[in-house]
Amino acid sequence: MKKNIAKYYPLIPVxxxxxxxxxxxxxxxGMWQLMAMLAFYCALGQAFNIFLGMTGYVDFGYVAxxxxxxxxxALGITKFASFEGLGIGIIAIGxxxxxxxxTLLSLAVGAVALRLRGAYFAIATIGVNxxxxxxxxxxxxxNGSEGIIFMAEMNKAFGREMASALSTFWxxxxxxxxxxxxxxxxxxxxxxxxxxALTALREDEDAAKVMGINVTKYKIIAFITSASFAGLIGAxxxxxKTPYVFPPExxxxxxxxxxxxxxxxxxxxxxxxxxxxxxxxxxxKYWLAVILPGFQLLxxxxxIIVIILAFPEGVIGLLKVRVKGTSLGxxxx
Amino acid sequence: xxFEQLAGNLIQGLVLGAIYGMATMGLSLIFGVLKVVNVGxxxxxxxxAFITLWLFNGLGINPILATPFAFMVGMGLGFIFYYTSMxxxxxxxxxxxxxxxxxMGMLLEEIVKLVAGSExxxxxxxxxxxxxxxxxxxxxxxxACIGSVLVAVLLYIWFKKTRAGTAMRSVVEDxxxxxxxxxxxxxxxxxxxxxxxxxxxxxxxxxxMFIPVGINPYMGGAYTLKxxxxxxxxxxxxxxxxxxxxxxxxxxxxxSYTLFALLPGVEPFALTRFLSFVILLLILLIRPTGLLxxx
Numbered sequence: 335m336k337k338n339i340a341k342y343y344p345l346i347p348v349x350x351x352x353x354x355x356x357x358x359x360x361x362x363x364g365m366w367q368l369m370a371m372l373a374f375y376c377a378l379g380q381a382f383n384i385f386l387g388m389t390g391y392v393d394f395g396y397v398a399x400x401x402x403x404x405x406x407x408a409l410g411i412t413k414f415a416s417f418e419g420l421g422i423g424i425i426a427i428g429x430x431x432x433x434x435x436x437t438l439l440s441l442a443v444g445a446v447a448l449r450l451r452g453a454y455f456a457i458a459t460i461g462v463n464x465x466x467x468x469x470x471x472x473x474x475x476x477n478g479s480e481g482i483i484f485m486a487e488m489n490k491a492f493g494r495e496m497a498s499a500l501s502t503f504w505x506x507x508x509x510x511x512x513x514x515x516x517x518x519x520x521x522x523x524x525x526x527x528x529x530x531a532l533t534a535l536r537e538d539e540d541a542a543k544v545m546g547i548n549v550t551k552y553k554i555i556a557f558i559t560s561a562s563f564a565g566l567i568g569a570x571x572x573x574x575k576t577p578y579v580f581p582p583e584x585x586x587x588x589x590x591x592x593x594x595x596x597x598x599x600x601x602x603x604x605x606x607x608x609x610x611x612x613x614x615x616x617x618x619k620y621w622l623a624v625i626l627p628g629f630q631l632l633x634x635x636x637x638i639i640v641i642i643l644a645f646p647e648g649v650i651g652l653l654k655v656r657v658k659g660t661s662l663g664x665x666x667x
Numbered sequence: 668x669x670f671e672q673l674a675g676n677l678i679q680g681l682v683l684g685a686i687y688g689m690a691t692m693g694l695s696l697i698f699g700v701l702k703v704v705n706v707g708x709x710x711x712x713x714x715x716a717f718i719t720l721w722l723f724n725g726l727g728i729n730p731i732l733a734t735p736f737a738f739m740v741g742m743g744l745g746f747i748f749y750y751t752s753m754x755x756x757x758x759x760x761x762x763x764x765x766x767x768x769x770x771m772g773m774l775l776e777e778i779v780k781l782v783a784g785s786e787x788x789x790x791x792x793x794x795x796x797x798x799x800x801x802x803x804x805x806x807x808x809x810x811a812c813i814g815s816v817l818v819a820v821l822l823y824i825w826f827k828k829t830r831a832g833t834a835m836r837s838v839v840e841d842x843x844x845x846x847x848x849x850x851x852x853x854x855x856x857x858x859x860x861x862x863x864x865x866x867x868x869x870x871x872x873x874x875x876m877f878i879p880v881g882i883n884p885y886m887g888g889a890y891t892l893k894x895x896x897x898x899x900x901x902x903x904x905x906x907x908x909x910x911x912x913x914x915x916x917x918x919x920x921x922x923s924y925t926l927f928a929l930l931p932g933v934e935p936f937a938l939t940r941f942l943s944f945v946i947l948l949l950i951l952l953i954r955p956t957g958l959l960x961x962x
Binding site: 386390392394446447449450452453454456457458460461462464465468469471472473474478479587591594598602629631632634635636638639642643646 | 698702703704706752755756759760761762763765766767769770771773774776777778780781888891892895896899903927932933934935936937938939940941943944945947948951952
């Protein structure tokens with residue numbers, strides 16, 4: 335029994351980090367927005383890591399799942415706002431819609447793209463976000479390129495005060511919760527058959543296949559899990575927090591790149607990595623925006639190249655090797 | 668009436684397709700030789716566009732003459748990127764090269780933005796237009812079309828007749844075998860990457876003749892997706908496949924635009940972009956080796 339719990343020790347530093355971030359945000363004045371942004375990046379990294387980190391496949395269209403999740407919440411609120419008595423249940427409906435839509439899209443994309451490997455997979459996914467955006471705009475689905483603005487519906491459904499509390503405080507709290515859930519799922523996968531299968535497939539897909547591992551099944555599991563978390567992040571961070579959704583914004587490839595940098599920086603395929611990556615990236619971005627506004631990308635682009643060349647294992651990847659076998663080693667994964 | 672319009676648009680599509688094809692040849696060459704997908708493709712096109720702009724507005728050099736210059740600049744960039752990073756990543760997992768090329772593209776975009784700002788710019792090269800009955804073609808487009816066909820032919824001759832071209836083809840076939848036969852594979856990798864990037868930058872010059880006022884540091888993104896569709900149409904590893912893929916894509920794009928415009932309540936331009944994504948997935952699903960390649 336004790337051994338079973340010991341398996342989950344690596345969660346301690348992750349949850350501790352989230353708790354500290356939450357407490358700093360809650361109790362130090364003016365820090366909430368920064369902590370909320372950091373939580374968003376940690377959650378994004380954690381969610382993306384389940385697929386990119388565990389399989390080694392690069393999904394350039396990842397932001398599409400966040401976008402679809404945003405639409406799910408937006409539709410939930412706009413369609414159900416007029417029903418009396420649903421109250422906060424509307425948010426639950428929104429989350430369910432976000433989850434279902436992200437899962438459906440990931441099934442559709444996965445069914446095609448996951449048959450492909452390596453470079454072909456990356457090429458197939460690089461257009462997913464653009465493709466979906468142009469479908470929404472072109473066929474005028476969900477208001478097309480005008481997007482959806484649902485501030486009024488939020489006020490109507492929850493009352494002005496509650497709506498404002500939702501977007502300034504509870505949305506960020508929910509991001510923390512989603513991030514923690516993603517960490518929980520990550521460690522569960524790592525410690526189960528799924529994790530071993532994915533490690534085998536990341537190292538050598540052909541060998542894994544020959545050993546009788548159903549690689550397609552595990553790839554799809556990782557892909558859908560990762561996508562549904564993205565949907566949830568979109569639903570809170572991009573829908574409840576800012577009550578509008580415009581196709582060009584929520585399908586911007588830029589966010590996929592940020593997710594990739596975070597996962598790589600922290601250490602892909604590790605549990606703590608995305609948290610560390612998210613913190614470093616978020617703080618660096620915040621700091622650069624203050625001292626050198628408009629130059630973040632100019633600095634991040636060479637940074638990506640340097641990370642790939644100099645330390646592809648990331649911060650936690652390097653640390654893990656150092657602390658292996660020591661008492662600290664049990665907490666770092 | 669509609670057929671006349673369709674025929675006119677298809678001719679326009681064919682002319683544009685020749686440029687698309689040339690723009691994708693570099694991508695296919697790099698994938699064929701190095702097995703690297705250049706995800707930063709669009710940014711290199713953008714560099715070509717800015718070279719044209721600066722040469723034309725600054726020194727009055729016309730875009731046709733800018734093409735060889737852009738090719739040289741592109742080769743230079745290719746060598747720099749190859750020796751500073753690509754070389755060390757060839758044996759690394761795909762993730763590494765995909766991200767590295769993506770980051771290169773981002774770096775170029777940000778540098779150009781720093782120098783030139785992010786507003787849209789353009790130039791005006793007035794050389795008249797000709798009317799061929801069903802549609803009107805500006806002379807610039809015709810020059811661009813001739814230019815890209817010429818480049819494709821030159822590349823073909825270079826591949827077939829020169830030693831380096833033969834060596835390159837041998838590396839595409841089997842790099843181990845080429846090494847055994849005394850080909851300096853490392854140099855061929857570097858040269859292919861440089862020529863590939865050179866072709867992409869040069870195609871950026873010709874492309875500006877279609878969008879004379881659409882030059883902007885982030886203009887490349889749209890062409891990256893198109894280039895992937897075209898490259899996949901042509902079999903991804905073959906520069907000639909890519910050229911014909913470009914022609915096919917130009918026809919599909921303009922043809923479908925004309926047809927989508929007939930539907931009520933839709934935005935035809937966005938649907939055309941969506942269609943290109945659907946085509947990409949369909950080809951990858953049904954025939955990953957490309958439509959134009961007999962297997």
